[in-house]
Amino acid sequence: MTSPGHPSPGHRAAALLWRAAKPESRHLWIGLAWLAVAAGLDALGPVLGKAYIDRYLLPRDPALAHIAGLLIGALLAGWVASWVRYRQLSRLAGVAMRSVRRIRESVYGHVLRLPMSFFDKAITGQLVSRVTNDTEAVKQLYVQVLFVMLDCLIMLASLLLTMAFLDWRLMLIVTMLVPAVFGIVYLYQKLSAPAVARTRELRSELNAQTAESISGMAVLQATGATLGYGDRYARINSDHYHSRLTELRANALLLRPALDLLNVAMLAVVIAVFGLRETGGSLSAIEVGVLYAFVSYVGRVTEPLIQITMQFSQLQQAIIAAARVNTLLDEAEADRPAAAGRVTDGAVTIDRLDFAYNPGSPVLRQVSLDIRPGEFIGIVGPTGSGKSSLLSLLLRFYPVTEGRLLIDGQPIATLDEAAFRDAVGLVPQEPFLLAASARENIAMGRDLSQAQIEAAAVAAGAHGFISRLEQGYDTKLGEGGARLAVGEKQLIAIARALAGQPRILLLDEATSHVDSETEAVVQQALAQLRGRLTLISIAHRLSTIRDADRIVVLNHGRIAELGAHDELMRIDSGLYRRLVELQQLSTEDDALSAG
Numbered sequence: 001m002t003s004p005g006h007p008s009p010g011h012r013a014a015a016l017l018w019r020a021a022k023p024e025s026r027h028l029w030i031g032l033a034w035l036a037v038a039a040g041l042d043a044l045g046p047v048l049g050k051a052y053i054d055r056y057l058l059p060r061d062p063a064l065a066h067i068a069g070l071l072i073g074a075l076l077a078g079w080v081a082s083w084v085r086y087r088q089l090s091r092l093a094g095v096a097m098r099s100v101r102r103i104r105e106s107v108y109g110h111v112l113r114l115p116m117s118f119f120d121k122a123i124t125g126q127l128v129s130r131v132t133n134d135t136e137a138v139k140q141l142y143v144q145v146l147f148v149m150l151d152c153l154i155m156l157a158s159l160l161l162t163m164a165f166l167d168w169r170l171m172l173i174v175t176m177l178v179p180a181v182f183g184i185v186y187l188y189q190k191l192s193a194p195a196v197a198r199t200r201e202l203r204s205e206l207n208a209q210t211a212e213s214i215s216g217m218a219v220l221q222a223t224g225a226t227l228g229y230g231d232r233y234a235r236i237n238s239d240h241y242h243s244r245l246t247e248l249r250a251n252a253l254l255l256r257p258a259l260d261l262l263n264v265a266m267l268a269v270v271i272a273v274f275g276l277r278e279t280g281g282s283l284s285a286i287e288v289g290v291l292y293a294f295v296s297y298v299g300r301v302t303e304p305l306i307q308i309t310m311q312f313s314q315l316q317q318a319i320i321a322a323a324r325v326n327t328l329l330d331e332a333e334a335d336r337p338a339a340a341g342r343v344t345d346g347a348v349t350i351d352r353l354d355f356a357y358n359p360g361s362p363v364l365r366q367v368s369l370d371i372r373p374g375e376f377i378g379i380v381g382p383t384g385s386g387k388s389s390l391l392s393l394l395l396r397f398y399p400v401t402e403g404r405l406l407i408d409g410q411p412i413a414t415l416d417e418a419a420f421r422d423a424v425g426l427v428p429q430e431p432f433l434l435a436a437s438a439r440e441n442i443a444m445g446r447d448l449s450q451a452q453i454e455a456a457a458v459a460a461g462a463h464g465f466i467s468r469l470e471q472g473y474d475t476k477l478g479e480g481g482a483r484l485a486v487g488e489k490q491l492i493a494i495a496r497a498l499a500g501q502p503r504i505l506l507l508d509e510a511t512s513h514v515d516s517e518t519e520a521v522v523q524q525a526l527a528q529l530r531g532r533l534t535l536i537s538i539a540h541r542l543s544t545i546r547d548a549d550r551i552v553v554l555n556h557g558r559i560a561e562l563g564a565h566d567e568l569m570r571i572d573s574g575l576y577r578r579l580v581e582l583q584q585l586s587t588e589d590d591a592l593s594a595g
């Protein structure tokens with residue numbers, strides 16, 4: 001049972017299909033109406049055959065002109081039916097393809113608008129599979145529902161109507177086929193549904209593991225986890241094989257063979273009933289024609305029924321996929337109320353700010369801080385003290401739990417999205433580079449002129465090395481910027497952040513991975529920016545924020561110390577001083593071991 005709050009996969013899939021096809025409902029109805037016409041024309045064939053037997057064959061009436069008329073009529077009906085069906089199925093194919101295109105675009109667009117909290121829990125492989133594989137399965141669903149199912153149902157209805165017209169009692173006997181076929185399908189579903197669901201689940205697990213191990217290959221190889229991963233993959237793969245085998249066995253047993261047998265049985269029943277009814281006397285001419293028509297209809301009735309049932313195995317998978325796509329689409333998007341606030345100077349006010357990812361486990365507590373426009377603020381603290389979380393709040397990745405976070409006096413939630421993203425730049429810890437040119441990596445899809453891109457690169461200290469690349473700004477940087485040194489990647493990331501002409505620049509340990517020489521280059525680039533925009537920089541390597549106007553020392557989510565480097569160093573047994581001393585010790589150790 002599914003509660004009203006949790007619609008079944010079937011309902012969710014149907015809702016998705018209908019939503020995507022709705023803009024073309026006119027095409028849909030016209031197509032279905034014409035398919036009904038084609039089915040009617042198809043059903044005409046045996047009626048004409050019956051007329052031929054009854055009127056000309058049995059009475060041995062050689063009325064050639066009439067016979068030719070019937071023959072041409074039958075041929076014409078068949079030909080027109082095929083033509084109409086072809087045209088309408090093409091029309092419906094268009095509806096299906098355009099609907100799937102719409103679904104795929106809306107799924108990807110939706111994923112782009114999901115809040116960052118969603119990605120904390122999302123598994124990349126599964127999400128990728130949802131956007132690509134599952135939408136492909138939805139296409140299959142359209143093809144099955146629109147072409148096979150609806151076409152066959154229309155054909156079935158028209159055949160039954162024609163049979164009722166010829167002999168309603170025989171039609172009732174043939175109708176018994178329908179529950180028998182559905183009985184077989186029900187049995188088939190019962191046997192195979194768990195296997196179908198399990199197969200899909202296992203396949204998505206295989207995908208997820210492949211994606212995970214490829215992205216973490218260095219760690220896998222370094223820790224010798226490859227063997228274990230290989231074994232685990234083989235286990236899942238073997239489960240997948242067995243589950244698919246169960247599915248295929250049910251398929252092989254119940255679908256085609258059982259239904260073919262049913263067809264033969266039904267023919268026997270129709271002929272037997274016919275024979276019994278006529279035991280009193282010889283068959284009249286009229287009944288021979290009807291018998292011919294019925295024998296021909298029984299074959300035609302079972303075909304659409306078989307077609308419908310054959311689709312069921314794929315239909316189940318497609319319904320599950322469509323339901324999953326719909327569930328993803330139901331996932332709440334990031335809350336972006338229409339807001340018109342603009343960032344002007346880059347002043348930040350943090351007022352008794354509390355934040356928790358999960359209720360009851362606060363990560364930031366009662367943080368208060370006023371940052372002036374153009375100020376350079378360093379943020380330091382032991383691991384897990386909440387530095388990145390504070391940055392995430394400044395980036396509006398998560399809503400504030402309690403307290404206030406203002407930019408230029410306006411609550412951060414009331415700022416216009418596009419203006420906010422332009423005004424607040426981020427240089428992340430891991431520079432995320434696209435497999436694209438240097439220019440594209442700086443522009444990131446924004447409409448920027450070459451002059452703006454170059455100005456940003458100059459300001460970031462990246463112009464020099466980009467110009468030396470063989471094709472300058474058009475040089476492809478390889479996957480993840482593979483052809484650049486780590487420091488160069490970081491400079492591109494800074495150029496990218498500056499290209500939006502931000503008022504506030506957030507740096508998340510921007511120099512933690514670079515050597516001292518590159519750090520000096522990055523530091524120089526940042527020094528140039530000093531005073532021109534508000535700089536908020538998280539640092540593990542404390543030398544990078546030594547010159548900051550003020551340094552915030554976070555500890556367990558609270559501001560433990562606040563002040564310039566010299567002030568903080570004067571605090572006896574202060575946390576900052578301890579962190580600096582520890583780092584000096586480790587640098588001396590490094591120097592000693594290097595010497």
Ligand SMILES: Nc1ncnc2c1ncn2[C@@H]1O[C@H](COP(=O)(O)OP(=O)(O)OP(=O)(O)O)[C@@H](O)[C@H]1O
Nearest residue numbers: 120357358363381382383384385386387388389390
């Ligand atoms: N997305 C998340 N969901 C739930 N908890 C999180 C999430 N991100 C961080 N945390 C938790 O919040 C706390 C603060 O983490 P945060 O990353 O802000 O610390 P940090 O000072 O930046 O640490 P580091 O220097 O190691 O990066 C930690 O206890 C961490 O486990």
